[in-house]
Structure formats: C-alpha cells, structure tokens
Amino acid sequence: MNTAAFIAIAVLTLSGALAAATLPRLIHAALFLVVAFVGIAAFYFLLGAEFVGLAQIFVYVGAVAVLIVFTILLTRREEEQTGGLNWGGAVVAVAVFIGLLWAILRTPAVNIAAGPIDALTVRRIGEVLMTDYVWPLQCVGVLLTAALLGALLLVMEEKRP
Amino acid sequence: MNYLQLLQLALPEAIVVITALAVLTVGLTRERADDLATGIGVIGLVAAAVAIGRLPDSAFLFGGMLVVTPLTALFKLICLALALFTVVLARGSGFTRHAAEFVGIILLATVGLMVLVGTEELLMIFIGLELTGLSLYVMTAFDRASRSSAEAGVKYFLFGSVSSAFTLFGLSLVYGMCGTTGLNAIGQKIGAGPIEPLLAAGIVMTLVGLAFKIAAAPFHLWAPEAYTGAPVPSAAFIASGSKVASFVVLGKILLVGFAPAEGSAEWHRVAAGWAPLIAALAALSIIIGNLAALAQTNVRRLLAYSAVAHAGYTLLGLLAGGREGFGATLFYTTTYAFTLLGAFGVVAFVRRETGGDDFAHFKRLRRHSPLLAGCMAVFMLSLAGLPPLAGFFGKFYLFAAALSAGENQGLLWLVALAFFGSLLSLYYYLLVLKVIFVDDAASTESTYAPAGFDPLQRITVAVLAAVVLGLGVLPSALLGRIAAALP
Numbered sequence: 001m002n003t004a005a006f007i008a009i010a011v012l013t014l015s016g017a018l019a020a021a022t023l024p025r026l027i028h029a030a031l032f033l034v035v036a037f038v039g040i041a042a043f044y045f046l047l048g049a050e051f052v053g054l055a056q057i058f059v060y061v062g063a064v065a066v067l068i069v070f071t072i073l074l075t076r077r078e079e080e081q082t083g084g085l086n087w088g089g090a091v092v093a094v095a096v097f098i099g100l101l102w103a104i105l106r107t108p109a110v111n112i113a114a115g116p117i118d119a120l121t122v123r124r125i126g127e128v129l130m131t132d133y134v135w136p137l138q139c140v141g142v143l144l145t146a147a148l149l150g151a152l153l154l155v156m157e158e159k160r161p
Numbered sequence: 162m163n164y165l166q167l168l169q170l171a172l173p174e175a176i177v178v179i180t181a182l183a184v185l186t187v188g189l190t191r192e193r194a195d196d197l198a199t200g201i202g203v204i205g206l207v208a209a210a211v212a213i214g215r216l217p218d219s220a221f222l223f224g225g226m227l228v229v230t231p232l233t234a235l236f237k238l239i240c241l242a243l244a245l246f247t248v249v250l251a252r253g254s255g256f257t258r259h260a261a262e263f264v265g266i267i268l269l270a271t272v273g274l275m276v277l278v279g280t281e282e283l284l285m286i287f288i289g290l291e292l293t294g295l296s297l298y299v300m301t302a303f304d305r306a307s308r309s310s311a312e313a314g315v316k317y318f319l320f321g322s323v324s325s326a327f328t329l330f331g332l333s334l335v336y337g338m339c340g341t342t343g344l345n346a347i348g349q350k351i352g353a354g355p356i357e358p359l360l361a362a363g364i365v366m367t368l369v370g371l372a373f374k375i376a377a378a379p380f381h382l383w384a385p386e387a388y389t390g391a392p393v394p395s396a397a398f399i400a401s402g403s404k405v406a407s408f409v410v411l412g413k414i415l416l417v418g419f420a421p422a423e424g425s426a427e428w429h430r431v432a433a434g435w436a437p438l439i440a441a442l443a444a445l446s447i448i449i450g451n452l453a454a455l456a457q458t459n460v461r462r463l464l465a466y467s468a469v470a471h472a473g474y475t476l477l478g479l480l481a482g483g484r485e486g487f488g489a490t491l492f493y494t495t496t497y498a499f500t501l502l503g504a505f506g507v508v509a510f511v512r513r514e515t516g517g518d519d520f521a522h523f524k525r526l527r528r529h530s531p532l533l534a535g536c537m538a539v540f541m542l543s544l545a546g547l548p549p550l551a552g553f554f555g556k557f558y559l560f561a562a563a564l565s566a567g568e569n570q571g572l573l574w575l576v577a578l579a580f581f582g583s584l585l586s587l588y589y590y591l592l593v594l595k596v597i598f599v600d601d602a603a604s605t606e607s608t609y610a611p612a613g614f615d616p617l618q619r620i621t622v623a624v625l626a627a628v629v630l631g632l633g634v635l636p637s638a639l640l641g642r643i644a645a646a647l648p
Contacts, residue, residue, distance in 0.1 A: 103358035109338065110359065135167065135226050136284055139276055142178055143292045146269040149185070150299030153262055154314075 005046055013039025026072050034065045051122055170220050170229055173209040173237060174275050180205025181268035188261025195252065198261035202248045202268060210241050225281035225343040231646035236278040236409050239495055243402040243502060244271040249621045250506050251394035254513065256304040263303060267398060270296035274406040281417065283332045283342040286410055290328065290374065293403055294321050300395035301387055313390025320373060320383035328370025334363030335418075344418035352421035356434075364419055364435055368442075371414070374407040377442045377476065378449040381469045388465035393512055396461065397505035400468055401498035408475060408494040412487050415439070415479055426480055427571020439476050440575055446473030447582040454589050460508055460518050463589060464501065467544060470586060471497055474579050478559050481566035484647045489562040492640050493555035496543070496632050500552060503625030504540040506618070507533050520596045527597050532619060534597050536626040543629045545590040546583045551632035556583060558640070 016035030023029045037060040044053030104110055129137050168175065183205070184198045191197065213234050220229040248264055257263055273292030280286055298321060302314025336342050338360040339350040351360070369380065376384040388396045415423075415435060424434015431437050450470030457463040475497070478490030507526075508518050510533055515522040527534040543552035560579065563572045632639055 100362060103362040107338075107357040107359040109357055132223055134164070135171070135223055136288055138171075139285065139288045139292065142269065142272055143288060143295065146266070146273075146292060146296050146299075149262070149269070150266065150295060153259060153266070153299060154302055154305075156259075 002046065009039050009042045009046065013043070027069065030065065030068045030072055033068070034061055037061050037065060049120065051120060051125060167222065167227070170216065170222060170227055173212045173216070173241075174272050174279075176205060176209040176212055177241075177268050177272050177275065180209075181265045181272070184261050184268065185265045188259065188265065191261075194261040198264045199248055199252045202264045203245060205268065206241050206245045206248070206271070210238055213237050213241070223282070224341075225345065226285045228279055228281050230648070232643075232648075233279040235642055235646050236405065236491075237275045239405060239498075240271060240274040240278060240402055243398070243405065243498055244268070244274075246502050246506075246621055246625065247394055247398045247402070250397065250502075250509055250618060251392075252618065253615065254392065254394060254509065256306070256310075256392045259303075263300070263394075266296050266299055266303075267394075270300065270398065270402070274402050277406040278409050281344040281413055283336060283344070283347075286414070287325075287329060287332060289406070289410070291325060293406065294325060294374075297321075297395070297399050297403060300398065301391040303395060304392045307390070309390035310392060311390075313386045317383050317387040317391075320380075324370045324373030324380070326370075327366050327373075331363045331366030331368070331370060334359060335367065338363060344413060347418045348420050351419065356422050361422070361433075364422060365438065367414065368435060368438060371407065371411050372442055375404060375411065375472045375475075376465075376469055377472045378445040378469055381446070381450070381472075384468060385462050385465040388468070389459065389461045393461075393505055393509040393518075397502050397509075400464070400505065401502045404468075404472075405494050405498045408490060412479055412490055416482055416487055420482075423482065425567070425571070426575070427567050428574050430571065436480055439480055440572075443473045443476035443480065443575060444578055446470060446476070447579055451582045451585045454586065457589070458520050460511075460520065460523065460593060463593065464504060464508075467586060467589070468501070470582055471544070473582070474556060474559055477563045477572070477575060477579060480572060480575070481559075481562040483562075483566065484644070486562040486566060488640065488643045488647055489555075489558040491643050492636070493559050495639065496551035496555045496629065499625055499628050499632075500540050500543045503536060503622055503629065504544070506622040506625065507537045507540070510618075510622070520593070523593070523596050524600050530619070533622060536622050537597060538594055539626040539629055541590040541593050543633065545587045547587075549630075549633045551629045551636065554633060554636040554640075558636075 013036050016032045016039055019032035020029045020036060023032060037056065041053045041056040041061065044050075044056055180202060184201050187194045187197050187201060216229050216234055218229075218231065220227075222228070244267060248267055251263060251267070252260075270293050273289050273294075273296060276285060276292060277289035280289060298314055298318040301317045302311050304310035332342075335347065338357060339347045341347060341350065373380045373383070387399060391399065419435055422434050424436045425432040426436040426440035446469050450466050450468070450473060454463050454466035454470065457466060475490055475493050478486045478488075478493065480486070481489070510530065511522050511526055512518050514529065515525075523537075526537070539550065543550035546552045546556045548554075556579075560576050563576050564570050566572060
C-alpha cells in the first residue's frame with residue numbers, strides 16, 4: 001500500500017517538477033510547480049508529518065504559488081521567448097543527480113530503519129518553539145522583518161527632488 | 162534557561178535590532194532624516210559594543226545556538242566596528258532619498274553577522290547567513306536610479322540564493338547522517354566511524370555554498386558585478402563585514418564540525434577529505450583572482466578580483482588548521498576587512514567628486530586631497546603585503562602557519578603559489594598608485610566638484626589607515642587577543 005502510494009506520489013511530483021523546468025510558457029510552468037508542491041506535501045502526509053504537510057500546502061500551494069502567478073500576470077509585458085534547453089545546466093543537474101544517487105546507494109546507514117517516534121502534535125511543536133528553539137524563532141522574526149523591509153524599499157517609487 | 166538569561170546574553174543583538182527599528186521610525190516620520198539616522202545608528206552600535214563588554218566570559222545556550230566566548234565577543238566587536246565605519250561613510254552619499262532605511266538595513270545585516278559569529282550550530286548558521294544575505298542583496302540594489310545597481314542586485318541575489326540552497330541541502334544531509342545540528346556533537350559523530358559517501362556529499366555541498374559567500378574561485382562570478390554595480394557603501398560592507406563573518410563560520414565548521422574528515426592536501430600524500438577541496442579552491446582563487454585583476458582598468462573591479470585572490474590566501478590558514486592556522490586566518494581576514502573598507506572609502510570620495518571610479522578618475526586625487534591619496538597608498542601597499550603594514554604580517558603569519566603544519570612542509574606548493582600571486586599583485590596595486598601619484602601632472606582638465614566628504618568622513622578614512630598601519634607596527638595588539646581567545 002505504502003509502496004504504491006510512494007510510487008504514485010513520486011511520479012506526480014517528478015513530472016510536475018520536470019514540466020515546471022521545461023515548459024516554455026511561464027504561467028504553465030508556475031502551475032506545474034504547484035503540482036510539484038502538492039506532491040511534496042503528500043510525501044509529508046505519507047511520512048506521518050501532518051503538520052509539516054499542512055504548512056507546505058498553506059504556505060507553498062496557498063501563498064507562494066499565488067504570489068508567483070500574480071507576479072507573472074502583473075509584470076508580463078511582451079510574449080515570453082521560448083528559450084531552448086540550457087545544455088550546461090542540464091549537464092550539471094545530471095552530474096549532481098548521479099553523484100547523489102551514487103552516494104545514497106553506497107551509504108549503508110540509509111538502509112537502517114528509523115526507530116519509532118512519538119506522534120508530533122502541534123502543541124509539542126509550539127512548546128519546543130518557545131523553549132529550546134526560541135532564539136532561532138526570534139532571529140527568523142528579524143530575518144522576515146529585513147525581507148519585508150527590503151521588498152518594500154525595492155518596489156517603492158523613488159521620488160526625485 | 163529562562164528568558165531573562167537569554168535577554169542578557171543576546172543584549173548586543175537586541176540593542177542593534179532596536180536601533181534599526183528606531184532608525185526606521187525616524188525615516189518614516191521625518192523628511193530629511195539623514196543626519197539623525199546616522200547619529201542614532203552610531204549611538205546604537207556603540208551601545209551594543211558596551212553591552213558586549215558586559216557579557217559573561219563564557220556561556221553555551223541551546224546546544225550551541227548562542228555561544229558567548231572571548232572569541233565571539235571579539236568578533237562581534239569587529240563586526241560592530243565595520244558597521245560603524247560603513248554607516249559613517251554612507252552619510253550624504255546622495256544615491257537614495259531613503260538614507261534612514263539604508264542605515265536600518267546596514268544594522269539588520271550587522272545583526273546577521275553577529276548571529277553568525279556567535280553560534281556553533283547549523284540551524285543558526287543558516288539563519289545568520291540568510292539574514293546577512295537578504296540585507297546585502299537589498300543594499301546592492303539600493304540605488305534605484307542606476308541600472309547597474311539593479312543588475313548587480315539581481316545577479317548577487319540569484320547567485321546568493323542558489324548558494325544558500327546548496328548550503329541548506331548540504332547541512333540537511335549532514336544533519337541526517339549525524340542526527341544532530343551542534344558542531345561539537347557533529348565532530349564527535351564524524352570522528353567515531355568511517356565517513357560515509359552521503360556525509361561526504363553533504364560536506365562538499367556545504368563547502369560549495371560557503372565558497373560562494375567568500376567569493377572563492379570558481380564561485381566568484383557575482384563578486385565583480387556586485388562590487389562594481391552596488392552603491393559604494395554597500396560594496397564596502399559586502400567586502401568587509403560579510404567576509405569576516407563568513408570566514409569565522411567557515412573556520413568553525415571545518416575545524417570544529419568537520420575536523421575528523423580533514424584528509425590531507427599535502428604534496429605526494431593527498432588524502433580524501435575537505436582539505437584537498439579547500440586547497441583546490443585556494444589555488445584556483447589565487448591564480449584566477451590575480452590574473453584577472455591584472456587586466457582591470459576600474460578600481461572597484463580590480464578590488465573585486467583581488468578579493469578573490471585574498472580569499473585564496475586566507476584559506477591557507479584553515480588548511481594549516483589548529484590554533485595557529487585559525488588564528489592567522491582570523492587576523493588576516495580582519496586586517497583585510499579594515500583595509501578594504503578604507504579603500505572603498507577613498508573610492509566613495511573620488512566617485513562623489515568625479516562621478517566614476519575608473520583609473521582616469523583617480524588622476525587628480527593627490528592634488529585634491531593629499532590626505533586621502535596618502536591613505537590610499539597605505540591601503541594598496543598593505544593589500545600588496547609590504548612591510549610594515551598590516552597586510553605584510555597577515556600574509557607572513559598565514560604562510561608561516563601553512564609551512565609549519567604537518568611534516569616535510571607538505572603545503573609548500575600552495576605557499577609558493579600564494580607567494581608568486583602576491584608578487585604579481587604588487588604590480589596592479591602599484592598601477593593604482595602610479596595613476597594617483599605619477600599621472601597627476603599629465604591631466605589638466607579639472608572635473609572635481611567640491612561636493613565631497615565632510616571632515617568626519619575624512620577622519621574616518623584616516624583612522625582606518627592608522628589602524629592598518631598600527632596593526633602592521635604592533636600586530637600583537639590584535640593577534641594576541643585572537644590567540645588568547647582561541648580555545
């Protein structure tokens with residue numbers, strides 16, 4: 001059951017990602033990126049990480065994808081050029097893939113099954129965020145402030161005196 | 162741990178964040194907030210430095226996420242000092258009407274640097290890299306009237322985010338193989354058994370991402386664009402603050418976290434590990450950086466390519482390893498940061514008065530401001546590594562550490578390469594000085610407009626030159642502190 005679900009999700013995610021990387025029209029690529037995001041969320045659910053799966057759907061499928069589509073619709077001025085396949089990029093990607101595949105196959109530790117862990121509740125995540133991970137949480141807050149400020153500064157109208 | 166203790170240990174960072182918010186408020190409420198914003202920024206940075214002085218000697222929170230040691234305190238102070246000089250030099254540069262926001266972004270980037278310097282944990286390292294990176298991308302693209310600034314910003318952003326993705330992927334592989342994110346624990350875990358291929362892949366990817374950050378060849382392509390296109394204060398901060406923090410982090414990752422996976426880069430007995438990789442990066446950086454710098458006719462591009470070469474020299478210290486090698490790396494990257502900040506200060510002056518930073522624009526610098534011309538001479542000769550300037554002792558300690566590491570001087574090949582590289586670099590640094598001091602008489606047209614620096618900014622550049630000279634005459638002032646602070 002799990003294996004079948006895994007294969008189905010993997011095919012969905014990979015074909016979505018492949019389409020997003022190769023389709024000539026930007027808007028199609030963005031929509032297929034959403035498919036890939038949904039596939040990754042499905043993986044999280046399959047692994048029993050419901051919270052991360054939901055966050056993936058809310059943040060990536062909900063917010064990020066909509067933002068990308070809006071950006072494309074608002075900034076498109078002329079027809080996109082249909083660029084050919086970027087051979088240099090393809091070669092690097094294939095090389096990295098083969099390297100990683102080799103590393104994974106040669107690593108015995110990957111085959112050791114992980115021990116059972118307690119079901120992760122949102123309450124537990126919240127507790128840990130406010131205790132052990134409170135310093136990273138604060139710093140991520142500063143990071144988001146910087147990102148928001150930067151985005152505003154870059155799009156704001158610069159009035160010349 | 163309670164929150165009060167966290168607040169006490171993170172007080173310097175908190176002060177800088179609050180200062181940034183105060184500066185932003187000033188920018189929001191006042192039309193001409195330039196001077197006030199600079200003033201508040203300077204006061205906040207000084208207050209943060211005072212707070213660092215009041216930290217306890219040693220603290221270790223959350224498995225290394227927030228570490229207070231003499232070393233982190235010293236480098237937080239150095240980051241604050243670099244930010245202070247940048248804020249002062251940025252005043253009145255006139256490339257933006259949002260001067261207060263620019264100061265605010267510099268302060269947020271400084272928080273990122275302090276987070277980076279003060280952690281020994283993978284998650285915080287990544288957050289620090291991102292906080293610094295995002296702020297620097299915005300600073301690079303800040304000049305909205307200039308196409309080259311926007312182009313530099315986009316290029317820096319694309320390269321930077323790809324490198325962040327590599328780092329994150331590598332770090333997650335390391336976490337997956339070791340089951341922990343603390344650098345000390347990772348070191349013990351790696352040392353306990355053989356290095357599995359997936360762990361090696363994680364280490365390589367982490368290093369590739371960090372090599373982007375320090376602009377080591379062949380991952381340096383963003384540097385010339387960012388240094389040339391960005392507003393001068395942004396370029397100065399990218400070249401100084403971000404470099405120092407990145408080298409501190411790289412050193413901690415390599416020498417604490419990945420220490421058991423070092424391998425060897427020594428001639429005739431190369432062994433697998435990160436050492437051959439770092440040695441290759443260093444050699445490529447020295448060769449490509451110096452050769453490309455020879456062909457430049459723009460001072461900022463020249464500084465960018467020479468920065469690649471300097472990243473190569475600095476990596477020598479990490480290869481040497483141990484207290485001596487890490488100490489030499491930290492000393493070199495610090496003196497280099499102060500030197501480059503000063504050089505960019507002079508570039509900012511010339512750019513403000515003549516509108517450009519090609520060699521030709523520097524021709525009348527000596528006549529117009531003998532003080533700044535003299536400072537530029539100090540900076541260039543220090544970068545070239547001539548005694549008695551700081552750059553000479555920095556290189557001396559680096560080469561000495563690399564030679565004495567291991568038996569039979571196995572790193573001699575790299576030291577020899579670095580030595581010839583710095584001989585080559587003397588030529589192009591002297592070329593800059595020739596334009597300033599010799600070609601002067603040849604040019605007759607007067608393009609200088611009296612719109613340049615206020616006295617405070619001249620004094621700042623002079624202070625930086627004095628620091629470079631002082632660290633050359635008395636290197637032990639800084640080196641002693643670094644050596645005492647290293648565990």
